[in-house]
Amino acid sequence: MNKRLQVAKYLFFDLASAVAAWTSFFIYRKYYIEPEKFGVDPVNIFSEKYYLGVVVIPVCWLMFYYIVGNYNNIYRKSRLSELLNTMLTSIIGVTIIFFISILDDEVRVYKNYYQSYFTLLGLQFGLTAMCRFVLSSINNYQIHNRKKGFKTIIVGSNENALKMYEEIQALKNGTGNLFVGFVHVDEKNGFSEQLQKQVPHLGEFGDIGNIINKYEIEEIIIAIESWEHEYLGQVINDLSDTGIIIKIIPDMYDILSGSVKMTSIFGAPLIEINRKIMPEWQQAMKRLLDVSISVFVLICFSWVYILVAIIVKLGSKGPVFYFQERIGIHGKPFKIIKFRSMYIDAERAGPALSSQHDPRITPFGRFMRKTRVDELPQFFNVLISEMSIVGPRPERQFFIDQIVQKAPHYKHLHKVRPGITSWGQVKYGYAETVDQMVQRLKYDIIYIENMSLIVDLKIMIYTALIMIQGRGK
Numbered sequence: 001m002n003k004r005l006q007v008a009k010y011l012f013f014d015l016a017s018a019v020a021a022w023t024s025f026f027i028y029r030k031y032y033i034e035p036e037k038f039g040v041d042p043v044n045i046f047s048e049k050y051y052l053g054v055v056v057i058p059v060c061w062l063m064f065y066y067i068v069g070n071y072n073n074i075y076r077k078s079r080l081s082e083l084l085n086t087m088l089t090s091i092i093g094v095t096i097i098f099f100i101s102i103l104d105d106e107v108r109v110y111k112n113y114y115q116s117y118f119t120l121l122g123l124q125f126g127l128t129a130m131c132r133f134v135l136s137s138i139n140n141y142q143i144h145n146r147k148k149g150f151k152t153i154i155v156g157s158n159e160n161a162l163k164m165y166e167e168i169q170a171l172k173n174g175t176g177n178l179f180v181g182f183v184h185v186d187e188k189n190g191f192s193e194q195l196q197k198q199v200p201h202l203g204e205f206g207d208i209g210n211i212i213n214k215y216e217i218e219e220i221i222i223a224i225e226s227w228e229h230e231y232l233g234q235v236i237n238d239l240s241d242t243g244i245i246i247k248i249i250p251d252m253y254d255i256l257s258g259s260v261k262m263t264s265i266f267g268a269p270l271i272e273i274n275r276k277i278m279p280e281w282q283q284a285m286k287r288l289l290d291v292s293i294s295v296f297v298l299i300c301f302s303w304v305y306i307l308v309a310i311i312v313k314l315g316s317k318g319p320v321f322y323f324q325e326r327i328g329i330h331g332k333p334f335k336i337i338k339f340r341s342m343y344i345d346a347e348r349a350g351p352a353l354s355s356q357h358d359p360r361i362t363p364f365g366r367f368m369r370k371t372r373v374d375e376l377p378q379f380f381n382v383l384i385s386e387m388s389i390v391g392p393r394p395e396r397q398f399f400i401d402q403i404v405q406k407a408p409h410y411k412h413l414h415k416v417r418p419g420i421t422s423w424g425q426v427k428y429g430y431a432e433t434v435d436q437m438v439q440r441l442k443y444d445i446i447y448i449e450n451m452s453l454i455v456d457l458k459i460m461i462y463t464a465l466i467m468i469q470g471r472g473k
Helices: 003-038 048-067 079-102 111-144 159-170 193-198 205-215 226-239 252-256 280-300 302-315 363-371 378-383 397-406 408-415 423-427 434-449 453-469
Strands: 150-155 177-184 201-204 219-222 245-248 321-327 333-339 388-390 419-421
Touching (some): 003 048, 048 079, 079 111, 150 159, 159 193, 201 205, 280 302, 280 378, 302 333, 302 363, 378 419, 388 453, 408 434, 423 434
Parallel strands (some): 150 177, 177 201, 219 245, 388 419
């Protein structure tokens, strides 16, 4: 499905709704609120304040929606959850606008403030929710009628896979699954000729990464046989860092024990492997805090950046900043930014971890590492959504390949954005060997399993203490 086109539609109608809401509110204020105070009808309705607001406020709404994740998973939103989300964001946004732009208005009685607030809230929420409801309804109609869908592959190749495929295809309303093909788990188990007649055979599970990239897969359904359950943990682990929706067919024990959660009234019963580590509202708040804190640090501490840059430049030959490829969320590479703390060509002999008395580190670089000042440029990585303030530290692929050989569950760290600081960083510090990386891993796994805004706040406080006391390494 064309995600960009759908996002563009949401952006257009959200922008149009914000413009219409502000215009309608301004007219209401001029004709109903101000005459009560001044006793005359308005002469110039659209003042400079209106034109400034009609340009700035809608753009701010779009930025706010983007930050809180309103444009993520645009095709997978239920209309009810979207309605509630729109209500929450409208309340927050209108409250901010009220205190910034409306509270200084001259009014006759105090209740006019309440009238202004609830009028703007009603207009903003009503128009935005109506447009989004229409877009979601059209989208759901197209999915139910199989005009749109998510490219799906089946992991499994025998009776369970065939039954599941036939059950989904027989449903009156489409589930959104457009089956590209199936892969078999192990060569010795083979695959059903009947299944191959229904849907193409794409290969063996060992080549799943290439298959996902080649066919742009968006969803995977695991439908293996009971004798193949020994592979289940490996299959889920190998798929955990792909960022793809993973579902599995339940057996009767899963249904009786309550493991099967209904996600669609008319769909086939499937267990979705839930990767939502935090509630959506906390994810939105985490991202909002990431952006707000990053903007604050980059602007208010710009003098620190300039001072450190000058000292780095004067301290040794080479660039001020150091860019290095790291692996981020869902295994996607990105360039991490740091103040250079080593002499140039420090890794001419190949990738190497730093140690406590590493001769490659400059004198000022040693100070920066103890106070974590070298990490400050990463707030830009946070701002552009490559990192978060709190999250597992990103590593290079060279070392990840070695870690995975000893701890395959390392891939679970790719479920979340990497961070400037982490629980592993606070409790363990920098790792000097791959074995130490594996030991630090348990702290990051614990963090992921217990992610919350409160935990993030604690880690940030501990990190600030480490910086102040110079206890980093």
